Amino acid sequence: MSYINRRRFLKSSSALGFSAGTGLLAALGSSNAFSAEVNGYKALVCVFLKGGMDSMDFILPKDLPSHNALASVRPGMFEAYGVGNGNSSRDIDNILEINALNSNLGGRKFGFSSGVPELQNLFNTGQAAIVGNVGPLIEPTNRTSMNNFSVQLPTRLFSHNDQQSTWMSFGTEGTQSGWGGRLLEPILEADAVSDPVFSAISTAGNDVFLSSTNVRQFLAKGSPSSANILEQNWRLGTGYSSNTAMIALRDHINATGVTSDNLFGKDLIDINRRALRNIETYKSALNNSVGVNAQFPNSPLGNQLRTVANTISARNALNVRRQIFYVAIGGFDTHDNQHTDMPRLETQISTSISAFQNAMVEMGISDKVTLFTASDFGRTAVENGDGTDHGWGAHHLVVGGAVNGQKIYGEIPPYDRGDLAYTGDRGRLIPTTSVDQYAATLGGWFGLDQSELNDALPNLNNFSEKNLGFI
């Protein structure tokens, strides 16, 4: 039975007097297929940083030897940042230290630049964790196995679009299902009650992360319109009071009754039909919800995260129990002028994510909502003058009340390009934690069991550690 058919069946069954809960699932006699845990409410929020974020210029070294080591591979950039003048956001004394509870750092210390106090606070209060050196891998990989070709590598490393796609979907551009969507598949199978339309929500277009066989993303906007003309009957002049005219207009916007033999024509009709119906449901749910009071910065990320927070506040009206959100901002491809671009970007990240976490705390569901970052790739440790080039592994943030915070998971390799952590002289990090492991840890918290995680994440079985423990 396809998912849609099963839903219909479940709905019609409940109309006959079943409650659409465990009794019915048992009645279907397939408890294995419905083992995902779907009680209460949980949400994952993916913040995708497009362009390849230089996490080495984000999670900064706070101990002197490490700081000197980074300075030695980035002399031009450190000069441009004014490091050494006492006022630089990257001066060792100005770096805001994070007090990681780890015992395995061997004297190394880390921090954020002086421009991101909000993230320092989230980390030091246990609401955030760092996962070091994550990236796409097919199997555990190191420099030796890479150089003697004894290991299978993801294809088209270092290419933006392909690595965005690989991060989101384990395949290069053109792959049809992302792990956001794949994590939702067993959830929707197990949850006969929730509305699948509002389980996958993007504020940033049709990227592959939230697509899969039965999951389709809804595009949410801050102030959604459901066709202004339907609310502006004065446009009809002398016909303003005609119900017949307004109904016909509404049918037109909805493409009701329009058919096409052409496949693109069919797709366009479908999209128009979904648009009116879904936006009207969404708008009315938002109008019937209290919304959030927390202040968000007026930035691309701040605005998207405000939309996510408002959507979460409407979760009951939207009839959802599990949601995955996708938000994205660009500008991270800092091949040059990194010293001017990065401070602007990291401030946006820090203020926006912190506003979002405050909103979740205010709503009392901080432990139900987990935000995490992703990006095309990290960047070269070695600079190109005033910027950095495409890399591979990168450090990421996980934020929320359920996170086992104030810790660094995974590894933050030293800045010595001779270190076997790097592919070679430019200092492109070979990931020590795979995207599959990162996703599996999040997915396990979200409600999937081990076999469902194995189904959703194609390379997970190649890694022995299937839960990184950060949540």
Add this chain to the structure above:
Amino acid sequence: MRKIVSKTLKNTLTASLVIFLISCGGGGNDSPPVSVAPTPIPPTPPVSSVLKLNSDQEVVSFLSKMTFGASRGDIEDAINRDASELLSEEFSKPPSYILPFVIDYTDDDVGVQHRSYSAAFWNAMVDGDDQLRQRMVFALSQITVISDLNMGDRPRMNAHYVDALYKHAFGNYKELLKEVTYTPAMANFLTYYRNRDNSDQNPLQTPDENYAREFLQLFTVGVTELNMDGTQKLINGSPVETYSNEDIVGLARVFTGLSCGGIDFWNCEDYDEIAPLVMYQNYHSKNEKKFLGKTIGAYVDGDTAIDQAIDHIFEHPNLAPFIATRLIQRFTASSPTPEYTERVATAFETGSYTSADNVQFGEGVRGDLKATLAAILLDEKFFNGEEKSNTDGKIREPVLKFINWARAFDVGNVFAENEWALLFHARSNEGLGQQPFQASSVFNFYRPGFIAPQTYSGNEGLTAPELQTTHEGSVMGYNDWMLEYVFNSSPARDEAIDSFAPDYSYEVTLAETPDQLSEHLDTLLLAGLMKNTTKERIVTILNEMPIRSDSEENATKDRWNRVAVAVYVAVTSTEFSLVL
């Protein structure tokens, strides 16, 4: 006819080539832009041409591919003529450069001043007589992409880039690549401006790889080897990668040493933004440059190295099918068939195309864009009357739909500089959903290989780039955008200037016969492809809008209102999004 109602806004679009030559001639090491020499008009084709446009619908169908859309006047001019002849005419029209407009443009509002180049391009797309060149520049702007999102405060630099595309739109793609490589806009956008190879002094500092990578991946050969028909070459069932990271590292050394013309590598004259970049040998890599099987010696001078590199890459067998696919997608088909792609790729490869009525296009040199465009637009499949397949057609991106409306109703006062929406809000999904030269990155608004999940087209494996940016939000944004423009209620900077005002004078004469009005809109906007359901809805709604008889003023108002509603329904119909 377009009337100018204001003196405060000068329409300086009629390009003053003299100013342009003076502005651009100094300081560069390259020849100044020159107008493209008119193509000789080919011999008159046989009278009973197979490419003759016999009906209004055939004209609209052809012009919806070759131009931004037909007006009633355009239909009258083209009816009963050969498509090949119309195409030759387009090739002979001089370009309408926009830099002169930007140089002359002054406005107290610095934000508006910055958008002047964008306003000039909107005006040119809507109102330029060189319609195919406009379409081609919009298409090229989606292949050799720059985005002004982070350089919106440099209107002259951006206009200079647009003009480089105008200059080469009907030229050779190789020359276009070479000129583009030396534009300050591309160098700033893809960060090779002042890129240098310091490795002789500091072994840690290596050249910026950005341009090298995107030049190969997006401008020329792509990531996997292609057959001439655009399909992937498979070896043992797997695609073959065209280059490795080592090729990128090698090619990155080529694009070093470029900076502004002026005092030295680090100091510019103030005209740097609109002159070609200059090579500074001291900052050009002194390492050997190896990529794609080519080795350029360590001490070859920088300009020669760039020249040799582009010449070498240009010979890659992928180039013709790679560019053919991208151009077809921008003009006629979202998912071109292999056969069609091969015909167009062959025209690109040979530099020559002979149409079904025996008109020859192109100079016979690889990369000829006239031959390529002729192969795209005059392809037999559009003229032989065979039934359309359900996989044919191009989904039109928002810019094409909006300008088609503007041209169909001959909008007056084409001053995009008076339109808040066109200056600042077109990109947003609350707005049109697309602003030329404002893609979010060099990967354009959408990807050529995008296959939409969970769709009819996707299930058949058809590419549909435009569906990547089509969703609930964009559909409603477009509906609301068109509502303001169709009803002539878009917010103006100076309310005294009625910019982008549609001329519905002919349509008003059909207002009291809604069925005739819907048939007329079907022909004018949709080449006869409007669905009956849509036509019936137009009639139903208009019949609910009485024409008052108490005064001629009211009656006039009511007729106009009927037309506006009918036009709104037509341009927001799903069928308006598809050109067949």
